[in-house]
Amino acid sequence: MSDGSPRDHLLQRATSHLAQHGIGDASLRTIATALGTSHRMLIYHFGSRDGLLAAVVERLQRDQQAILDQLVLRTEGELSDAAWRFWTAMVDADAVGPLLFELSAPAMRGAAWADTFRASSAAWTSHLTALQIESGQPAESAESTAKMTMALVRGALWELGITGDRSAADATVRAFLERYWSARPE
Numbered sequence: 001m002s003d004g005s006p007r008d009h010l011l012q013r014a015t016s017h018l019a020q021h022g023i024g025d026a027s028l029r030t031i032a033t034a035l036g037t038s039h040r041m042l043i044y045h046f047g048s049r050d051g052l053l054a055a056v057v058e059r060l061q062r063d064q065q066a067i068l069d070q071l072v073l074r075t076e077g078e079l080s081d082a083a084w085r086f087w088t089a090m091v092d093a094d095a096v097g098p099l100l101f102e103l104s105a106p107a108m109r110g111a112a113w114a115d116t117f118r119a120s121s122a123a124w125t126s127h128l129t130a131l132q133i134e135s136g137q138p139a140e141s142a143e144s145t146a147k148m149t150m151a152l153v154r155g156a157l158w159e160l161g162i163t164g165d166r167s168a169a170d171a172t173v174r175a176f177l178e179r180y181w182s183a184r185p186e
Contacts, residue, residue: 007045010037015056015063019095023102028052050112057103057113060096061120065127072131079135080181087153087173091166097157124150132181145180152176 013035021034028049032039046052067089071082090096107117128146133139153173160169 010035010041010045011052011055011059014042014052015059015099018056019093019099022098023053048112053103053111054113054116056099057107057116057120060100061123064090064096065124068127068131079131080177083149083177083181084174087156087170087177090153091157091160091169097161101158101161121150148180149176 014031017031017034026034027039028042029039031049031052032042035042042049042052046055064086068082068086071085071089072079075081075085103113104117107114125143125146128149129143132142132145137145156169156172159172160166
């Protein structure tokens with residue numbers, strides 16, 4: 001997940017900070033101060049505040065996919081179990097959902113990181129589609145299942161963030177996974 005470079009180290013710290021504290025209207029200087037670095041270092045590595053936020057979107061996508069892949073390996077390819085463990089890990093992390101929503105709203109309105117968000121969404125669709133196909137899902141339904149999964153998880157994260165009702169969110173995700181991720185072709 002980390003390549004060990006100074007840029008990646010800053011990105012890891014920035015992602016963690018923004019997940020815990022939100023973005024709001026924080027300037028690059030404010031973010032730099034919170035990270036114990038200078039705004040010039042952030043400009044050097046990311047170009048601008050928008051560049052930093054685009055990198056955060058990429059980092060979140062890459063890190064979350066790596067977590068899912070590890071869970072698939074640990075569950076010996078049992079996709080519904082891996083997906084359930086991924087959901088619980090993501091929700092237990094608590095701050096990922098709010099950060100994704102805080103980044104996605106401006107992206108919907110054309111923020112500088114909108115293309116990065118679209119690319120991340122496309123990468124998730126491809127990744128989930130491939131996992132579905134590898135587990136025996138027919139190719140013709142794998143992509144729609146991947147897209148439904150993304151929509152359902154986003155909706156469950158949103159509802160959980162608004163209501164705080166973890167039991168309801170868990171029940172929704174579990175029912176979906178049992179229906180669409182457990183089925184194997186006969």
